[in-house]
Amino acid sequence: MSRAALLRAAARTWDERLLGQLTIRDKEARLQPLRLNPGQRLMLEAMRRQRAAGAPVRIVLLKARQFGGSTLAQACLFCDAAHSPRREAWIVAHNLNSARALFGMARRFYAHYPATARLKPERCNAGELLLPNQSRIAASTAETAPGGRGFTLHALHASEIAWWRRAGQSMLSLMQAVPDHPDTCVIAESTANGMGGYFHDLWRAARAGQNGFEPVFVGWNLVEEYSLPFADGAARRRFEDSLTPEEDALRGDAGLALEQLHWRRACIRDKCGGNEDAFRQEYPLHDQEAFLTSGRPVFQVSVLDGMYLRCEGPVLRAEIDLESWIANEQDGAGADAMSRHLRAAP
Incomplete structure (x- = not known):
């Protein structure tokens, strides 16, 4: 050849x-x-x-x-x-x-x-x-x-x-x-x-x-340069003690290192005007966060983000037949709202 x-x-x-x-x-x-x-x-x-x-x-x-x-x-x-x-x-x-x-x-x-x-x-x-x-x-x-x-x-x-x-x-x-x-x-x-x-x-x-x-x-967690080292061990311990509940959840659920969280906090402060939603739009951690944040969301994104990270697969998928409503009973129905086309069976 x-x-x-x-x-x-x-x-x-x-x-x-x-x-x-x-x-x-x-x-x-x-x-x-x-x-x-x-x-x-x-x-x-x-x-x-x-x-x-x-x-x-x-x-x-x-x-x-x-x-x-x-x-x-x-x-x-x-x-x-x-x-x-x-x-x-x-x-x-x-x-x-x-x-x-x-x-x-x-x-x-x-x-x-x-x-x-x-x-x-x-x-x-x-x-x-x-x-x-x-x-x-x-x-x-x-x-x-x-x-x-x-x-x-x-x-x-x-x-x-x-x-x-x-x-x-x-x-x-x-x-x-x-x-x-x-x-x-x-x-x-x-x-x-x-x-x-x-x-x-x-x-x-x-x-x-x-x-x-x-x-x-x-996501931003895959970008090696999105990590900010600490001046010394004492600074690292002080930062760890100052973690917010959301940062602590990200550390546990997303497996982020303290240096990554350190960069995240600095980026929110210096590049995103202190706006965490602006950070999520520019630097999403997962695809759902990217789309949820960058539009005009009704629900608080940090809450949705935490729910997403803890989300597990369904225990059971099944179809049921609803025969009739029972008076004075409370009934509920769920729907997947991720699509613009909602379909319901009679």
């Missing part, structure tokens, strides 16, 4: 050695090789499972902020385009600044990647990178994204879908451009923006196995 064929095969499975040759700009503005963190590995494993099964790669990613999901999506799209000719990859973001930032990753990859660094691109401008192998990476907002008619995409990174103005309409058009072929890839990712809407529906359907997307959730 030729070197080009070996690289194509490695790119097709997103070999970590290949991804590690890509250069990213870290949060301290330093250029560094891409090293996968736990959340990125979780996402990549899901993509590899689908590809190994011979299925089109379809990922719906619900995430905490700044864990690197968009970076991995860009890395996978770039490796695919760099080693497979005539590929069309599109980045679609919720606003122009985000589209430019994501496209900037692709340009940085190209400039520093050993296989492309010495090659002049066929075309490179603010929204398009045409590689020497005629593969193309382009970026736009959801408002200006191309339609599916007469247009073919092999890879699509749909970023922050929950914040698109007409997400359902835009994704309907874009998905028509992606063939149902095993070599295609669609990554639909977002932070949550309340219950209802296209992204919430897509996530729920994926969780229920009702579409071809594999759901991947990355």
Whole structure:
């Protein structure tokens, strides 16, 4: 097998050695090789499972902020385009600044990647990178994204879908451009923006196995840098003694370390204006918390969150026949209100 064929095969499975040759700009503005963190590995494993099964790669990613999901999506799209000719990859973001930032990753990859660094691109401008192998990476907002008619995409990174103005309409058009072929890839990712809407529906359907997307959730507890060390052992003990009931519950039920709770408290204070619900929206611990917090919830989220963490499976599932109401007796009925369609049997 030729070197080009070996690289194509490695790119097709997103070999970590290949991804590690890509250069990213870290949060301290330093250029560094891409090293996968736990959340990125979780996402990549899901993509590899689908590809190994011979299925089109379809990922719906619900995430905490700044864990690197968009970076991995860009890395996978770039490796695919760099080693497979005539590929069309599109980045679609919720606003122009985000589209430019994501496209900037692709340009940085190209400039520093050993296989492309010495090659002049066929075309490179603010929204398009045409590689020497005629593969193309382009970026736009959801408002200006191309339609599916007469247009073919092999890879699509749909970023922050929950914040698109007409997400359902835009994704309907874009998905028509992606063939149902095993070599295609669609990554639909977002932070949550309340219950209802296209992204919430897509996530729920994926969780229920009702579409071809594999759901991947990355909570803030998987992000290694979301941990704040203590000055010394005495400071750690003082913090432990000061835990609120909610923090103590998170420590026990979610298995959070004191350093993680220390970071959480500092983030709520310094980045979220002291608003715990704002923290839960930006940094959810589980998918239900993400959607419950980010909309306009009626019930107190901290109470619902605690109930969710302690939730156990049903002891019994059964159907009963209700024959008649008995006078002066108290009867109750329960319903699953997580769907917008409530059905009741007579």
